[in-house]
Amino acid sequence: MFHALADPTRRAMLHALSNGERTVGELAEPFAMTLAGASKHVKTLESAGLIRREVKGRQHLCRLDAARLADAAEWLSFYERFWTERLNVLDALLREEDAQSDTQGDRR
Amino acid sequence: MFHALADPTRRAMLHALSNGERTVGELAEPFAMTLAGASKHVKTLESAGLIRREVKGRQHLCRLDAARLADAAEWLSFYERFWTERLNVLDALLREEDAQSDTQGDRR
DNA sequence: CAGATATTCAACCACATGGTTGAGCAACTT
């Protein structure tokens, strides 16, 4: 999933899909890329479970997959919280170190 | 940055660093990998701005870089919020569609 | 039926990636 998100083209596609369902052709259009190329990105997103596809005649209608995206959001939120927390600790440590070197210089 | 996060080894290293500073050797230790290999990962993290390095004699002390990590956290939080929002819309749409096909069947 | 349209598939290419090895360098240790 992290890998699927790591590509800008794919992130843009997700962005487009956030405004409603799109066919593969529509998803491909904004990019200077062959349909086949874009189709591969769509496939990647699908394998990562981030989108679902409904074959409707000759076009393939894509939409975000709620379940997996919720997972993704949860993951991101975890990381965000995790780091924000650590940053506070880090900050405190640096402050403390500064205070010490102010009074005592660097002892190491 | 997304790319730097996409590798499990690097995520694990960040995790380790969240418990305090570590030398390159210490960061490398948990992995079945040569030092040189691990060193490359550290370099990648450094180029992505996620960590900083302080050369202390012959060892290189690494720590999380507060500034950039805050950026990262913000990004993740944005995506998380963004998607959570869209998921609600998606949910509403699906519910609506269901209600319609219940009374009218699929008209397409 | 004969197109045209929407899409995938398979093969290929250039390039990036994660990894190794071997050498090199700087800094401690004795």
Next chain:
DNA sequence: AAGTTGCTCAACCATGTGGTTGAATATCTG
């Protein structure tokens, strides 16, 4: 000075990636 330690660098290799092209498939349209 000689050796060991911590680390990087450069070259290399296998594999994966993003992209292309050309053909195949299936559907709609006349």
